[in-house]
Amino acid sequence: MADSSLRKFYGWFTALGLLVGGLVVLGYYKDEDREWKDYQRKFIQEETRRASTPPQRAFAQNMPVQIRQILLPDLNRVDRCTTCHLAVDDPSYGGYPQPLAYHPLHEQHPAERFGCTVCHRGQGRATDAADAHGNVPHWDEPMLPLRYIQASCGKCHEAADNPAAPELARGQQVFEESGCRGCHKLGGTGGVIGPALDKIGARHSPEWLKQHFLTPATVTPGSAMPPQRFAEPDLEAITLFMLSQTGETAPGYYTSMKVIPSAGVGQRLFEQKGCIGCHSIAGKGGTIGPSLDDVGLRRSPEWMIQHFREPKAVSPGTVMPQFGFTEDEARALTDFLVHLREQQVTMSLPSAMTPVERGHEAYRKYGCAGCHGPDGKGGVPNPNSKTAELVPDLMHVAEGYTKDELKDRILKGQHEITALDPKRPPPPLYMPGWAGTIKDAEVDDLVEYLFSLKPKGEESGF
Amino acid sequence: MNGSLPKRIWKWFEHTRVGRSIFRVGLPQSNLERAQAMVSSFLLHVQPAKVNRHSLRASYSLGLGLISLYLFLILIVTGVLLMFYYVPSTDHAYNDMKDLQFVVSAGLLMRNMHRWAAHLMVIFVLLHMCRVFYTGAYKRPREFNWVLGIGLFLLTLGLSFTGYLLPWDQLAFWAITVGTNIAAYAPYIGPSLKYLMLGGNVVGQEALIRFYALHVIVLPAVAGFLIAVHLWRVRKDGGLSRPDEPGDVVQQVELSQLPTSKTYGLMELARGTTPQVGRNPEEEVFSWPHLIFRELLLFLFVVVVVLLLAIFKNAPLEELANPIHPPNPAKAPWYFLGLQELVSYSAFWGGVVVPGVLVAALVLLPYVDGKRRGVGRWFARERLVANTIFTVCLVVAVVLTIIGTLFRGPNWSWQEPWKKPPTATEGH
Numbered sequence: 018m019a020d021s022s023l024r025k026f027y028g029w030f031t032a033l034g035l036l037v038g039g040l041v042v043l044g045y046y047k048d049e050d051r052e053w054k055d056y057q058r059k060f061i062q063e064e065t066r067r068a069s070t071p072p073q074r075a076f077a078q079n080m081p082v083q084i085r086q087i088l089l090p091d092l093n094r095v096d097r098c099t100t101c102h103l104a105v106d107d108p109s110y111g112g113y114p115q116p117l118a119y120h121p122l123h124e125q126h127p128a129e130r131f132g133c134t135v136c137h138r139g140q141g142r143a144t145d146a147a148d149a150h151g152n153v154p155h156w157d158e159p160m161l162p163l164r165y166i167q168a169s170c171g172k173c174h175e176a177a178d179n180p181a182a183p184e185l186a187r188g189q190q191v192f193e194e195s196g197c198r199g200c201h202k203l204g205g206t207g208g209v210i211g212p213a214l215d216k217i218g219a220r221h222s223p224e225w226l227k228q229h230f231l232t233p234a235t236v237t238p239g240s241a242m243p244p245q246r247f248a249e250p251d252l253e254a255i256t257l258f259m260l261s262q263t264g265e266t267a268p269g270y271y272t273s274m275k276v277i278p279s280a281g282v283g284q285r286l287f288e289q290k291g292c293i294g295c296h297s298i299a300g301k302g303g304t305i306g307p308s309l310d311d312v313g314l315r316r317s318p319e320w321m322i323q324h325f326r327e328p329k330a331v332s333p334g335t336v337m338p339q340f341g342f343t344e345d346e347a348r349a350l351t352d353f354l355v356h357l358r359e360q361q362v363t364m365s366l367p368s369a370m371t372p373v374e375r376g377h378e379a380y381r382k383y384g385c386a387g388c389h390g391p392d393g394k395g396g397v398p399n400p401n402s403k404t405a406e407l408v409p410d411l412m413h414v415a416e417g418y419t420k421d422e423l424k425d426r427i428l429k430g431q432h433e434i435t436a437l438d439p440k441r442p443p444p445p446l447y448m449p450g451w452a453g454t455i456k457d458a459e460v461d462d463l464v465e466y467l468f469s470l471k472p473k474g475e476e477s478g479f
Numbered sequence: 480m481n482g483s484l485p486k487r488i489w490k491w492f493e494h495t496r497v498g499r500s501i502f503r504v505g506l507p508q509s510n511l512e513r514a515q516a517m518v519s520s521f522l523l524h525v526q527p528a529k530v531n532r533h534s535l536r537a538s539y540s541l542g543l544g545l546i547s548l549y550l551f552l553i554l555i556v557t558g559v560l561l562m563f564y565y566v567p568s569t570d571h572a573y574n575d576m577k578d579l580q581f582v583v584s585a586g587l588l589m590r591n592m593h594r595w596a597a598h599l600m601v602i603f604v605l606l607h608m609c610r611v612f613y614t615g616a617y618k619r620p621r622e623f624n625w626v627l628g629i630g631l632f633l634l635t636l637g638l639s640f641t642g643y644l645l646p647w648d649q650l651a652f653w654a655i656t657v658g659t660n661i662a663a664y665a666p667y668i669g670p671s672l673k674y675l676m677l678g679g680n681v682v683g684q685e686a687l688i689r690f691y692a693l694h695v696i697v698l699p700a701v702a703g704f705l706i707a708v709h710l711w712r713v714r715k716d717g718g719l720s721r722p723d724e725p726g727d728v729v730q731q732v733e734l735s736q737l738p739t740s741k742t743y744g745l746m747e748l749a750r751g752t753t754p755q756v757g758r759n760p761e762e763e764v765f766s767w768p769h770l771i772f773r774e775l776l777l778f779l780f781v782v783v784v785v786l787l788l789a790i791f792k793n794a795p796l797e798e799l800a801n802p803i804h805p806p807n808p809a810k811a812p813w814y815f816l817g818l819q820e821l822v823s824y825s826a827f828w829g830g831v832v833v834p835g836v837l838v839a840a841l842v843l844l845p846y847v848d849g850k851r852r853g854v855g856r857w858f859a860r861e862r863l864v865a866n867t868i869f870t871v872c873l874v875v876a877v878v879l880t881i882i883g884t885l886f887r888g889p890n891w892s893w894q895e896p897w898k899k900p901p902t903a904t905e906g907h
Contacts, residue, residue: 026768026772036779037779037786040786040790044786047588142582155798
């Protein structure tokens, strides 16, 4: 009974045992077989080839094949990109094909503090190309095409401040001038007809955004947004600006690095600190301190920085207070003052502007142009609205409203737009109420501006 | 001395003092040693020294209970390995999944094995239950073991459900959100039950830590204990159920009828269908090797299947859990999709009454259907009515699950899986 009836068992045990063993080996081999190991071996070969002395050669040959990673706990990231991109910090690899190419690193963005994915996106934890570059299912952050890399600057820096990202600044300009804020909130300012855009760049690809600008309804069925007619460079620029809006906030260390000392920052500081109360620009402002129109010719930048640091040290007996500017802020203000003459910035200092000018500024700021057209000239379609299927222009509001009525209209809005044909869907665009968003003084200025739109030479009344 | 080299080395080892001290019997050569091998080994003594031929018939049991047990063992081993890496925190859990995949040696393989073994276990425990039903094996004296089995089935679902949340991806987050919402439909206690499970009103850190504790210690410990009782009762009831044979009259000893003035030997107290010495000796074979070898082969087979699945198919992992972006439709784990489908018709009837009645009916079944007819045979004619009712319930449950899994698209609308779903309103 024993051995003969057991023989068939032995066959099965052998077969299944070998199968289990084979599968364990296969599973382990599959796990060990990773593409980054090939890249590291090739890198070691290349380093060995380049080595000119025996110690260098020994060093290259003894380089361990292992995962390399940059730990970024503040950013909640682990970037393992350097596991394959082994020579990013070695200029002698300039011009090499990927993954061994050199990355010209900015000294302001050291790799050990910034990693890679915070700008390039992708999946930092991944260790194979497809997953790491992020064009895989269930990963929301594929690599940003290099074409749009400036968008990443805008995650931390003010778009307008960054001389290294001109296209981003252009994108912001297109955004503000096209009246996007009439319907969309960004950073808390804007209308409520469309969705807020604060995280738009984290959710959508460049292709989606571009398609959406040109024909909104094809990617978002039922969208009320009028198709935008951007020239190609403007379309690219505003797409880039949208991509920069990811809603991420930079923690501690990174916040302290945000300010780029530039004329833009200097101008904002100049406005915030009330410099115009004592100094004048183009004849507007106070007279306690000297006029600043040609200060760039009179003083050197070094003098100015020293002056901001400690006014009395370079200008004994001055009454200018010590504002306690940081080094970057002092440099930014200096930058602003040095370039004052070329930039014609005086016009945008609110305290130096007329009510109509400030009103025009408010018209731009709140994106009124998005629906009412640049300078209130109209022309934006609003299908099935009784006003010729267009959002009405604002050239003649001075004839139909008193100033108080117009102010009331801006604050309360008009939610029901009369339809041309009641059977068709109601007009998608309407006038939102701006109360709570717009400041009272701004409404007054805006009304002044709108009243100023009435073409010259036309008499009111008929 | 004959045999292959490994065998000779083994023979030499088991005769050394160390070998004797560990194995006591060694590879059995005689029937006496075969019996001793079973009785003297801790791991083997759960099983009898001799076993009825009927219990060995693969066509009868299909090995479904054993397969479930093996899957449970695989789950414990792979689960402990995963615990070395997994941190049950909403900040870490998802990243740990990524690290398992990208930097931990064989991490993905372990996770895959765990995932697929878990799904298989749900399936095989259910199949085991069907086998026991269709062979009438839950009848006297095995009524309570059937009830324990129902408990183990529910524990299996609970283990799978609690494990489902741990990767903390979109799939996990919304499946548990939907699953616990179904629980909230229970009258009176529903909302409190949901609150108790989640430690809050929504799935978050508290829910994650609760599910983790349940998944890695509470439920496995309870399941392990119940499995031990379940197996022990199988042995005490004389192995697997089998048809009554002529002359196989079971003598029931009622303890209350025995005079208490006498001291009893163990054999006198043995009751039920425990195999008795001298009864049908030609039907009994030694467990070593006839039972043990079959069990080991089946174990190897299960390992092969789980390894194959784990090597060639990765466990799903979606985007990081995002409480403000629900997928459409959000679906419970697949084994609850029949329920979710029912809930889509009526929350109360589908979410409470039907599952409640089903579980109650399963528990009460051996006490309602108590006559010992048609035991030990598949689809016995005497049990036509019971089998028909059970089959109808089973088919309905399977069909509902398939509909819920494959045929439901956005907003739970009908959606044939071979047709492309309508484009989402927001996408990439």
